Amino acid sequence: xxxxxxxxxxxxxxxxxxxxxxxxxxxxxxxxxxxxxxxxxxxxxxxxxxxxxxxxxxxxxxxxxxxxxxxxxxxxxxxxxxxxxxxxxxxxxxxxxxxxxxxxxxxxxxxxxxxxxxxxxxxxxxxxxxxxxxxxxx
Amino acid sequence: xxxxxxxxxxxxxxxxxxxxxxxxxxxxxxxxxxxxxxxxxxxxxxxxxxxxxxxxxxxxxxxxxxxxxxxxxxxxxxxxxxxxxxxxxxxxxxxxxxxxxxxxxxxxxxxxxxxxxxxxxxxxxxxxxxxxxxxxxx
DNA sequence: TTTTTTGTAACTGAATTAGTTACAGGATAG
DNA sequence: CTATCCTGTAACTAATTCAGTTACAAAAAA
Numbered sequence: 001x002x003x004x005x006x007x008x009x010x011x012x013x014x015x016x017x018x019x020x021x022x023x024x025x026x027x028x029x030x031x032x033x034x035x036x037x038x039x040x041x042x043x044x045x046x047x048x049x050x051x052x053x054x055x056x057x058x059x060x061x062x063x064x065x066x067x068x069x070x071x072x073x074x075x076x077x078x079x080x081x082x083x084x085x086x087x088x089x090x091x092x093x094x095x096x097x098x099x100x101x102x103x104x105x106x107x108x109x110x111x112x113x114x115x116x117x118x119x120x121x122x123x124x125x126x127x128x129x130x131x132x133x134x135x136x137x138x
Numbered sequence: 139x140x141x142x143x144x145x146x147x148x149x150x151x152x153x154x155x156x157x158x159x160x161x162x163x164x165x166x167x168x169x170x171x172x173x174x175x176x177x178x179x180x181x182x183x184x185x186x187x188x189x190x191x192x193x194x195x196x197x198x199x200x201x202x203x204x205x206x207x208x209x210x211x212x213x214x215x216x217x218x219x220x221x222x223x224x225x226x227x228x229x230x231x232x233x234x235x236x237x238x239x240x241x242x243x244x245x246x247x248x249x250x251x252x253x254x255x256x257x258x259x260x261x262x263x264x265x266x267x268x269x270x271x272x273x274x275x276x
Numbered sequence: 277t278t279t280t281t282t283g284t285a286a287c288t289g290a291a292t293t294a295g296t297t298a299c300a301g302g303a304t305a306g
Numbered sequence: 307c308t309a310t311c312c313t314g315t316a317a318c319t320a321a322t323t324c325a326g327t328t329a330c331a332a333a334a335a336a
Contacts, residue, residue: 001224002225003226003323003324004325005324005325006226007225010245010248025282026281026282027281031235032231032232032235032238034231035228037282041282042284055282055283056281057334058283058332060281088142090145090172090173090294091172093170097170100149103272106271107145109271113263116259117255125251129248134240134241142293143293173295176295176297176315179314180315182314183315195313195314196302196303196314197303198303
């Protein structure tokens with residue numbers, strides 16, 4: 001299962017986007033997510049390094065670096081999940097076996113098409129869309 | 139990253155499919171995968187419980203329970219990965235926060251569309267296709 | 277100057293993973 | 307028949323990842 005940092009990161013960004021005029025401290029965000037403030041600051045750090053938000057040391061609040069509709073869920077996913085491969089492949093299959101010799105090339109191709117489909121769906125969604133679902137529906 | 143059992147399971151099935159008249163012991167399969175025979179037998183057990191292969195206690199060899207083209211990579215994936223949710227979501231976001239109150243419903247929807255895209259791509263591929271790539275191309 | 281806050285290091289415990297040893301008991305070969 | 311081969315499974319290990327936590331230096335704000 002993919003870790004919950006992606007979910008928390010989207011939660012954080014939606015919260016910031018929904019309160020653009022407030023400087024939300026990590027303690028406040030943590031109480032919305034229901035976790036420890038350090039967990040929030042760690043994820044804020046990843047989002048900052050990915051260029052999605054701006055923060056200031058010692059000063060409460062984070063600001064989105066782009067408009068909510070310009071922040072795709074794929075960017076968020078890749079900000080908090082540095083491993084670019086979704087599927088693990090076993091190392092060093094037997095090169096003297098006709099299957100082992102080529103299995104990794106074939107698996108990589110098969111897995112890549114699935115991973116791309118996933119990423120395309122994430123790329124097609126953004127923080128504004130999350131906001132719309134949070135506040136304008138149901 | 140999704141564990142390597144999926145990759146190993148596909149390797150195993152392709153190997154069995156490519157040698158339908160041989161009874162391959164787990165030691166032999168293990169030497170192709172380059173791991174321990176118990177790792178192979180564990181995965182064979184999962185594939186058997188999923189109805190993809192048949193084995194006999196004490197007797198070498200596993201037989202596919204269906205034709206290679208009828209075994210999709212999605213079935214293999216689900217055989218060795220019992221967790222049906224791809225993305226983790228943080229538990230108990232704050233119900234008193236307008237974002238926390240609804241974030242999980244929105245996240246589940248967003249993640250589900252991505253997961254479905256992945257699963258559809260896996261469902262569209264099967265062991266015969268893996269064999270074709272292994273032996274009829276490149 | 278006192279308080280608040282960030283950023284980050286360091287540690288913890290839980291969970292997962294792949295690999296390993298061990299062995300009971302079924303199947304097979306001589 | 308019996309010695310060997312093999313499966314299925316339990317149990318243990320070491321490595322890794324994860325979320326949560328404590329601690330604290332340094333920046334910002336009250």
